[in-house]
Amino acid sequence: MKSKSIIDHSKKKKKKFNPLAPIQSKKLEPKVINFHGNGINTEYDDDDYENYTYNLSKKQLKEEAEKLLIQRKSLPVYQNKDEILKYISENTVVVLIGETGSGKSTQIPQFLMDLPFSENNNRNAVSKPKIAVTQPRRVAAINLATRVSKEYGCRVGEEVGYSVRFDNKSSNNKTRLKYLTDGMLLRELMLDSKLSHYNYIIIDEAHERTILTDLLLGFLKQLITCERKNNLKIIVMSATLQAEKFSDFFNKAPILFVQGRTYPVEKYYIANSNNNSRDNHSDVVESMIRSIVQINNGEPLGGDILCFLPGQEEIDKACNLLNKISPLIHKYSKTPQIVALPLYAALPPNKQTQVFLPLSEKKQFKRKVILATNIAETSVTIPGIKYVIDSGLRKVKVWRHQLGLSTLLTVPISKASCSQRAGRAGRESAGKCFRLFNEQDYGKLPIQNEPEIIRCDITNPILMLKKIGVKDVVNWTWLENPGKSSIIYGLQELYELGGLNENGEITKKGSEMALLPLSPHLSNVILEACVSHCLDSVLDIVACLSVENLMLNPAVERRDEINEKRLSLCHRGSQYGDLIMMKELYDMYNSLKTSAEKDQWCQELCISSRGFKNVLKIREQLKGYMRKIGYKLDGEEEKQQQNLSDTKRILKCFLHGYIKNTAIGMPDRSYRTTATGETISIHPSSLLFLNKNCPAILYTEYVFTTKGYARNVSRIELSWLQDVALVARKSK
């Protein structure tokens, strides 16, 4: 039986790759395993573990590891260890499909650590291998390294370590197993294009198809056909059904399948009806609430409900409604009282953590209902979920390079997402998943989500390719070719920013841009700021722009009050817009002394205080990179009071990165973009939303929702526009 759970795709892949198969077979013994795959374990506190291990002797660490070994041996991957290793040793590339709970991300790297690895030219020099395991998310990399070092019997940063942005716990000579984010490995690749210190590279969660994993796979394919032909092995790990895509890409690499350990999840669909089509998104909130009430009523107490909705708007609406009606329902129907909790990225952190806390009064007649976006699909694991209700929708940002703008669309999810969401009900015990669409509609869903690289702006990825020395980007080893026109748009954009010359070769400036952890546009802004001697101020703003969800959305009741407050505090910002506001906020934040003061200040202005801490880190990192590139920083003494000429200088730097993102004020008080002449409106989240008298505006983002909106808007003068355009033309 055991040997059947791992197979070569040449035999019977069809049966094993049935996308409609239930989440788990019946053979499962209901045994609780302490960790599932690499799901993010919120119970871990890395600092605690570090402090804890610090006091342990080597011997004690080994003893701890011995204890864990018993548990490890029960994992499906462990039970197939020899067979898996046989495949890996016989092939350059292996694709491994490990279901949730199979232990693939923790165990397979450890198996490899024990293998002797002979360098290709020298059979005598047998060394212990070095392994890199990539993850799409920081938390996952950190938690995995923490867990595995414990199993291995060492401290984090010794034989087992990790490397993520702002946090590196690994040592060059000691660490042999390193968990890192895929962005980090790409950075290593830019500095050492052969990745010469690794013998094995494992790309985990490859099915998520982030731009960065796609790029890595493309590079690895090049490496194993040329420079590292005989001494680098690759394992592509994926939880769902893209195995054949990866296998084909790597010349029919063998596919291994390891069953997981999750509990069965029963699935229910809504019944067919003629007019209740899913095209009608307007009533998702309503049907979601109906289902919640029904399930709360029909299912036994014990086990919380996780609901997937497309966005913040729907979630807030549903939460408000539910919390209003739940006391009434509870009173009249004697069903558990519903406690509705929202969960999405822009939610203040203290509200986010509420979903993890057990309801305060023990054994009360209450049930948690969590209404979440996609954040709960992969990034966050909530304990205690037994029921999932899936609207089948999500929001995607789609970049349209033809128009230079992005659109935000509500779209049906893929079958893979469906099963990922359903799986959230089966982490701790058997569960149920209710889908708010019928079975025919399910059948029509795409198998996978569209890979990111198809729908995003790829200007930065192209710069990376150029930096690593790829000459012909159109015919590169793309796992998925983003299309000629998208590539050409990126090349053109880089040429206009001065990152490429007319032959499409990377310039010195382009090389510098590639090293900065920013979009090429923002990189260009800070490089320009060096020349204009306003790097300090521009760095403040760029660091703020780099943090997502820095300015949180105030709740409706507090909205006007907070807008007023922001406006009255930022004198220059209220006149010149959001970028200057960020500079002012940055200075205010830094002038506060205690962290309690800072936190309170953030709260009052509805600013993420964790976000602001990140701003400071990013600013430091950018400064470091600028020094490395060879720029002399102006030094802090230049920090004088801002005046008009400074504001002008700062905004002109931004024009150098965003000359295309400008619009001119019309007599009817609308704005028309300089690039295409389209009408564009200032986004309601901007400080300039009420200000209708700008001669021209500059914005860092152009989004189309109900109409075209400019985000992060600044007031500029027409003459600045001319100046910058002339300079840009001259330098070509």
Place this chain on the structure above:
DNA sequence: GAGCACTGC
């Protein structure tokens, strides 16, 4: 006068 899903360096 109206609203952005999620990551990463």
